[in-house]
Amino acid sequence: xxxxxxxxxxxxxxxxxxxxxxxxxxxxxxxxxxxxxxxxxxxxxxxxxxxxxxxxxxxxxxxxxxxxxxxxxxxxxxxxxxxxxxxxxxxxxxxxxxxxxxxxxxxxxxxxxxxxxxxxxxxxxxxxxxxxxxxxxxxxxxxxxxxxxxxxxxxxxxxxxxxxxxxxxxxxxxxxxxxxxxxxxxxxxxxxxxxxxxxxxxxxxxxxxxxxxxxxxxxxxxxxxxxxxxxxxxxxxxxxxxxxxxxxxxxxxxxxxxxxxxxxxxxxxxxxxxxxxxxxxxxxxxxxxxxxxxxxxxxxxxxxxxxxxxxxxx
Amino acid sequence: xxxxxxxxxxxxxxxxxxxxxxxxxxxxxxxxxxxxxxxxxxxxxxxxxxxxxxxxxxxxxxxxxxxxxxxxxxxxxxxxxxxxxxxxxxxxxxxxxxxxxxxxxxxxxxxxxxxxxxxxxxxxxxxxxxxxxxxxxxxxxxxxxxxxxxxxxxxxxxxxxxxxxxxxxxxxxxxxxxxxxxxxxxxxxxxxxxxxxxxxxxxxxxxxxxxxxxxxxxxxxxxxxxxxxxxxxxxxxxxxxxxxxxxxxxxxxxxxxxxxxxxxxxxxxxxxxxxxxxxxxxxxxxxxxxxxxxxxxxxxxxxxxxxxxxxxxxxxxxxxxxxxxxxxxxxxxxxxxxxxxxxxxxxxxxxxxxxxxxxxxxxxxxxxxxxxxxxxxxxxxxxxxxxxxxxxxxxxxxxxxxxxxxxxxxxxxxxxxxxxxxxxxxxxxxxxxxxxxxxxxxxxxxxxxxxxxxxxxxxxxxxxxxxxxxxxxxxxxxxxxxxxxxxxxxxxxxxx
Numbered sequence: 001x002x003x004x005x006x007x008x009x010x011x012x013x014x015x016x017x018x019x020x021x022x023x024x025x026x027x028x029x030x031x032x033x034x035x036x037x038x039x040x041x042x043x044x045x046x047x048x049x050x051x052x053x054x055x056x057x058x059x060x061x062x063x064x065x066x067x068x069x070x071x072x073x074x075x076x077x078x079x080x081x082x083x084x085x086x087x088x089x090x091x092x093x094x095x096x097x098x099x100x101x102x103x104x105x106x107x108x109x110x111x112x113x114x115x116x117x118x119x120x121x122x123x124x125x126x127x128x129x130x131x132x133x134x135x136x137x138x139x140x141x142x143x144x145x146x147x148x149x150x151x152x153x154x155x156x157x158x159x160x161x162x163x164x165x166x167x168x169x170x171x172x173x174x175x176x177x178x179x180x181x182x183x184x185x186x187x188x189x190x191x192x193x194x195x196x197x198x199x200x201x202x203x204x205x206x207x208x209x210x211x212x213x214x215x216x217x218x219x220x221x222x223x224x225x226x227x228x229x230x231x232x233x234x235x236x237x238x239x240x241x242x243x244x245x246x247x248x249x250x251x252x253x254x255x256x257x258x259x260x261x262x263x264x265x266x267x268x269x270x271x272x273x274x275x276x277x278x279x280x281x282x283x284x285x286x287x288x289x290x291x292x293x294x295x296x297x298x299x300x301x302x303x304x305x306x307x308x309x310x311x312x313x314x
Numbered sequence: 315x316x317x318x319x320x321x322x323x324x325x326x327x328x329x330x331x332x333x334x335x336x337x338x339x340x341x342x343x344x345x346x347x348x349x350x351x352x353x354x355x356x357x358x359x360x361x362x363x364x365x366x367x368x369x370x371x372x373x374x375x376x377x378x379x380x381x382x383x384x385x386x387x388x389x390x391x392x393x394x395x396x397x398x399x400x401x402x403x404x405x406x407x408x409x410x411x412x413x414x415x416x417x418x419x420x421x422x423x424x425x426x427x428x429x430x431x432x433x434x435x436x437x438x439x440x441x442x443x444x445x446x447x448x449x450x451x452x453x454x455x456x457x458x459x460x461x462x463x464x465x466x467x468x469x470x471x472x473x474x475x476x477x478x479x480x481x482x483x484x485x486x487x488x489x490x491x492x493x494x495x496x497x498x499x500x501x502x503x504x505x506x507x508x509x510x511x512x513x514x515x516x517x518x519x520x521x522x523x524x525x526x527x528x529x530x531x532x533x534x535x536x537x538x539x540x541x542x543x544x545x546x547x548x549x550x551x552x553x554x555x556x557x558x559x560x561x562x563x564x565x566x567x568x569x570x571x572x573x574x575x576x577x578x579x580x581x582x583x584x585x586x587x588x589x590x591x592x593x594x595x596x597x598x599x600x601x602x603x604x605x606x607x608x609x610x611x612x613x614x615x616x617x618x619x620x621x622x623x624x625x626x627x628x629x630x631x632x633x634x635x636x637x638x639x640x641x642x643x644x645x646x647x648x649x650x651x652x653x654x655x656x657x658x659x660x661x662x663x664x665x666x667x668x669x670x671x672x673x674x675x676x677x678x679x680x681x682x683x684x685x686x687x688x689x690x691x692x693x694x695x696x697x698x699x700x701x702x703x704x705x706x707x708x709x710x711x712x713x714x715x716x717x718x719x720x721x722x723x724x725x726x727x728x729x730x731x732x733x734x735x736x737x738x739x740x741x742x743x744x745x746x747x748x749x750x751x752x753x754x755x756x757x758x759x760x761x762x763x764x765x766x767x768x769x770x771x772x773x774x775x776x777x778x779x780x781x782x783x784x785x786x787x788x789x790x791x792x793x794x795x796x797x798x799x800x801x802x803x804x805x806x807x808x809x810x
Contacts, residue, residue, distance in 0.1 A: 030700075032699075032701045032703070040366065041365075041707060043365075044445075083357050083509070084364075084493045085358070152544050152548075157544055164541065164547070165536065165544070165545060166534070166550060167508075259538055261541070262534075262535075262538070264509060264510025264511045268537075269510060275697075275700070276699075
């Protein structure tokens, strides 16, 4: 078991390094000169050259890369060309917002998917079960931003119950924080919930057909009791896998939802940084996202072995 | 584990429903607070080293003040200077300063600060517009309330540029950290900033002038035009500083909770033609393209008919404005004939535009109208600003482009042969130089000549002037109708 985890850690580290190189090269070949964007029109060639030197983008790529990654390893992401701020603290700040959003979205998804999926599986021969399946089918087809636009129209513009966007940190005003998070979390979570419902349904269906459930029922348990006591843990293994994969999708969905709801998260920071060719900032954000996704995969792998003792072997 | 999730969800719902009872979604905490929505966020607060319109929009006249400012008619009026005199050779400016002015860090404002601020542009600023200050030879401190600026040659453009961020007054004790801690003499100070979200301005208690009506102004940054409109509709903000989705205006006009204020701007939406390269180096071809485009129809399609047709690089708020929009009436027949005469048939031009909504919609109209006279165009949207700046603006790698030129009095760019227009006219260069050094009357006469010459040469096709459309809650008044300065001027805003 330890060897297995160690191997996973090694793969994780190598993946991060490779990703950092790819990200760096991608930025280097992107058309557009950061100095020109920072200085604007009418910039003289001398001023441009001076600014490139100040940014350090006139040096060889290899030097730039090692400087950057060396700094990152010490926790220093460098200073933004545009905001002139340290990137690291900014990243943490924005990551906080995105994590709240993704977390709340995931919560919404689970709250929908687990009961709905289980219900659809248990009642799969009934019209109600088919109805839930059908609804989830429709939900899968709706992109998160569209859900967001519709929710804003109804709850913010028409009813004026909730803000149409904006962010209040939880330590500043917890009530406003929650109110601001409801619509973005719903627009992200409803769609994910629909996707997950389908996985939960098939996992539960699969479990329902297993011999041990039949055994449990023959001992006198009602179907629901049997499922809760013996089935759900088994059904959760494939669902956790999908959850891991969905988390990556959720991160990407968050980028769009942040723009729709004006949330100062990593996604909106990334879009702004790309537009202004703030290369160091883009590199930092992408690296954090890549590490996040890899980390999720790593955790999912470990979770497997916890959930299913059969996987604990070699 | 599983059992806990529904409990959490229930708790969340309780909190939500508890909070929404009776409260509105407004950020306007009280009648003294105003919240204004913008699309472009300042990268930092240092406009001496960071280009772009967003920083002066937020800070100029509100946090920073200059010796003079621009009123909504485009006139230069006193601000920190009570008055000024100009010597007969038009090289020496004597500014009488307003007494009792303090910076927000407590330092008094004197002629020393004028000297410090004006000379600092040359040494410490890094943005490109600083070159307008090159003409300053030296600054004398005659008395604490009297600063004398001596220019190396007469320049009307210099006094005008003092109304922009270039004229902002700084204290030597307040420039240590301009990017995060701006120190000015204005009616507001920066109280807080939430990156990616907002900047909060609070009234400066030590302000020399009239107290602003709103003691707190929240500048909310919302990039997406729909989200911006939604924020106003749902009470998230009180004002949209400038509408970027014209289709939404009727919806606000129809609702008495809101008012729509429309004026002009400095922002000419221009079909740039590469004057330096065949086939557009032939004046007949440029004129033909100008005849071929129905600008009225284009304005209707691209910007819901809002905006002004101008015909040259001059907005109505400049003293030398003349309506030249009818010199080239829409005449596809004539356009075809001129193209044939110039031997320019079977043209295939690259229309390389920034990937911005106004440019994309205008480009489609241009493409279809040019197709009607037999000119094929390929639309290439380029990532803005990065790629457009590099390829079109710097490398001049284009035939046609469409872009707003937002700077005040940017007609002078036609005096620079190396500018991306590729326009090189000795007569225009001479007229611009004469206008800059002459008396105000000469300036007006010469600038009219420049505008007419540009129109005659069809140096570009000025498609329309962007309107300035502010949408606000009905209760807010005092907006500057025409957006001619770099500032979103908050000082006159008041409940009505």
